[in-house]
Amino acid sequence: MSKKVDFLYLSESDMIKAGVLDMGRCMASMEEMFRLLQREDYRMGGQGNEHGMRVLFPKSSEVEGMPLHEPDRRFMIMPAYLGGRFRKFGIKSYGSNPRNKEEGLPRSILMMSLLDVDTGIPMAYMSANLLSAMRTAAVSGVAARHLSREGTETLAVIGPGAMARYAMMAFLEVRPQITTVKIKGRSQKGIRQFIEFCKEHFPQIQHYQVCSEIQEACEESDIIYFGTTNAQVYEENPQIKEEWIKKGALVISVSALLTEAKLLASPNVKLVADHYRMYEDWGEGRQRPVQKHVSTLLGMGFYDAVCEGAIQREKIVDMGEILNGQAHGRDNDEEIIFFAEGGLPVEDVAWACDCYDAAREMQIGTSLNLWDIPAMQ
Template sequence: MSGQKLDFRYLNEQDMIKAGVSDMSGCIKAMEDMFVLLHKGDYRMGGEDANEHGIRVSFPKTSSVEGMPLHKPDYRFMAMPAYLGGRFHSFGIKSYGSNPDNPQKGLPRSILMMSLMDAETGAPLAYMSANILSAMRTGATAGVGARHLCVQNPKTVAIIGPGTMSRYSLNAFVEAQPTIDIVKIKGRGKNSLKNFIEYCKTEFPNIKEYVICDSFEEACEGADIVFYGTTNASKYEDNPTVKKEWLKPGALVIAASALLVDTEFLSDKKVKLISDNYKMYDGWGSGQPLPTQKNVSTLLGMGFYDAVTEGRIMRESITEMGEILAGKKTGRDSDDQILLYAVGGMPIEDVAWGYDVYMNAIEKGIGTKLNLWEKPAL
């Protein structure tokens, strides 16, 4: 092996599209496989507990250093490393920078890249555009919930926050549950609503009706699936919420972003709590001041953690999605049961879908081979 030539594959955004990054059916299958491996423990993420979401560079609210970026909502730079075993057996790092002012420069709010490496040697396998990959895996993770937690033959989906994350999640919902034909939407601006509906009419011709709602309550009413995909509000108290009385019996609430839920709702015996990976929230909140939803993250999973830490619910009352897919626990227990499914985003999701797209690229000869060295200098 000494002195071996080393190449890796670069995949730009168009290469990723050609290699099937937008295949929602395939992505949902990859997320299902990932959840089973998560349950088996055949994975590692960051930190000693192997469950960290990622490493974030935070900026100060004020600074005397010239040119120092200052804190604002959704302004962050992160690296998200992970190993995933099973058929994937790869290590990867997704990195991204997010700035809410980017659209004013004609750029997406977040710009993401994915590095895929050999799990044995650390040699690079691929360096790939990851904006679509990341959106797909987030949507597909929500889609896994729609497939395994929803009532039979759902008709109506409520979308809270009609942004990119919601587009891909709706794609996953329609893939997982083809009977969906009504979409209710609650957004903050007319342009986002208009763009979302225009996109959906092109991509999802089977949807018959779009209903624009003025409140969270109106959007939730009568929906079989309620999806929260909003960005963080400037003030914690202005983040979206949900109440049990707004929901129909049997509703599935999926939150992939900010969602504040009162403890009485979480502790209701008729409500079932599902987590993508509770250990991630537990590690995230450990040692942090309560409520961690206010001090760490507005994700629903942190709300689960707060309720457990405060002794308002038992840890055992939270079911892991991996337990359901591995056949160890049930998902929905009755047609009228309300379910809350917390989706926080994990780098093992990026490794799973990144690996499958990479393998497609190899099979089809897509991408550009780049040489790292003919012979290592060190």
């Protein structure tokens, strides 16, 4: 006998009440997700490791009303299954348009669906802008917890946009002794807003240094965080050079970053990926950069360097291996560590599940009816 089906709708305010901004809980959720990832208790798109599927628009079209291509103009879906205590299927979807800001809207508007993995019954449909920002920042925080040096005091932020603010929450969660923040941004307005946010939320930070060059920001920094958006022209993406990096520093890339493969191959450099197999699947059949031994998106740079023979696959460690005790995090205070973070759909599922469970426990959200009895049987 068919049963009535309801699902829970969670608005952005509902999500906030349910604790979507709880960085400590989010980081714990991400660590559990990484352990399950390494144990193969997950599936992502395609054969199991794809980042997602996006729809790009043509540069020109004779079709009336057809949206045209411009940077960050796209629609995307990111499906995934995550096992363990989560055991749910989820789909994050979003539309992105840089012109949204002219309308007082975020550039990207995201939604998240949770489905029962056995029946496909929808369980929740929720606002996902904050969810997505938090899981991205939490992964950077997990990297800082396990890969940065004890006693870390100086943080460099290249790209002080909205995402960097959430990353600050994660960094200060695991390294509360950070007292100096060096900032390299494109606009004075963005830099000012970032500093105002930090002063309000992190009074322990004593020094802010606005830098005119990336090199200045990187030098003598214990953690170097790259959170810029991808440039339209390949060569205009930010880059980092070995001589800029302090011994023992952690470099975190959540966006495009240029570096030479010989730096990645250095014996004093450790390479850690969120999930290297995603970059392998992403890179299959992809035309690699014309500039040999130079990478753009850092995770893809790991893949490119392996394909070119510049580094051995065994040099790359996954975060799940570290959390499951199958590999070391930081070996000593001298090594430089690069962490590549490309965004995994299973991250969204993990944090969505925890927010959904909290909302149910707190009786937050709106119950919506799918059917009392399905018309199609």
